[in-house]
Amino acid sequence: MLNIYKMYSEFLSSNIPYGGQYASVVKLLRSAKREILKLIKTFLEKDEKKPHIGKHFVPPLMDAVLADYARNFPDARESEVLSLFAAIINQYKVAMKDEVPRIFESVFLCTLEMITKNFEDYPEHRLKFFSLLRAIATYCFPALLQLTSEQLKLVMDSVIWAVRHTERNIAGTGIKLLLVFLNNFKKSDFCNQFHQTYFMQIEQEIIAVLTDTFHKPEFEWHVMVLQRLFSLVESGSLTEPLWDASTVPHQYPNNADYVCECTIKLLSSAFPNIMENKDLYGEEAAAKLLRERQRMLLVLGLIAPKMTDS
Structure with a gap:
């Protein structure tokens, strides 16, 4: 099956940029490649002998699929590759930790270049890319700690970009992925270093999407992120x-x-009308103070006698 996948990939790589007489064949072969990836994914998800299959089948799979994805033209890259490796990591969990750098090297930058040019192109790659990142952050987080500061910045920028996205599924995946990062870094030895670099950026971005009109479905998750951030500093x-x-x-x-x-x-600065209308609730505040004063008067000796007439 992998040999067939390789053969189809080589043909597609040499013909997709030119189209022409092979256009119909290209379409059929791409469909076949997708079905092969889906079949492999289903097989791995359903297999009960996980360690055995993972040890003997995943390495050659990575050789064939990741290399093909990395060298291909953007239009020839199958989004099912991202879905497949997300499923592999979800299945084998921490056992895939040592393979994450290779996965990262093969799919991260090239996919990021495809999906961050705008909010429309390659919609399938977008959601599956962030699902893969979430699987890595959940089960292979120590591998992310081995990234350079530049690589980690790219990861965080991509997560923030997902949070800003106007497509609901991507924005939802992004905010949940951000929570996974916050929870994991809180428990790591790099807690201080991470938050020194990203705390204020995350807060600013979350407040921005929290108060716009495009991200209402994720309101609860935005509040949860802010709660985690504020609780972290309050706890010391x-x-x-x-x-x-x-x-x-x-x-x-x-x-x-x-x-x-x-x-x-x-x-x-974002809402200057807040400062302009600082007396907007003046009457309510005065009424609250009056009620509090009346309550205190009921307690003998709580207020000095000369103050009761004022």
Whole structure:
């Protein structure tokens, strides 16, 4: 089956850019390749002898499929490849940890170039790409810790891009993937380093999508991300300052104060009407103070006698 896949791939790679007389054949062969990938995926998902199959079948599969995906033209890359390797990682979990760098090298950059030019091209690749990332982050997270800072930045930028996406399935997958990253980094030795780099960026991006009109279905997940971020700084789990001492006018006593001030500035700059209407609820606030004062008067001695007439 893999030999047939290789043969079809070689023919497609040499003919897709030119179309012409082989257009109908190309269409049929691409369909055959997709069905082969789906068949392999189903076989691996249903097999009960996981360690045996994983050890003997997955390496040659990677040789054939990943190499073909990486060298092909964008239009010749099958989205089922991404789906297949997401299924493999979901099936074999941490046993695939050592293979993640190879998967990353073969599919990440070339797929990212395909899907980030706009929000429309290659729709199938988009969702399956982020499903693969989620599988890696869930079951092979230690492999992500081996990435360089530049590679990790590409990963985080792609996750943020997914969160911004206007297509609901992709935005939903992106925000859930972001939560997986936050949970895993919180428990890792790189917790401080990660949040020093990405905390404020994540907060800004989440507030942006939280308050627009395109991402309402993910509202609950956006709130959950903010809750995780704010709880992290309130708990004191971050032992290193989130701010850059060379760029702030003064030092902060703790990360919670810094995040609070930055959040206020972020909201007031994004919604200036909040500051303009600061007395909008003045009557409600005055009524609340009056009720509190009346409650305190019921407790003998709680308020000095000379203050009761004021």
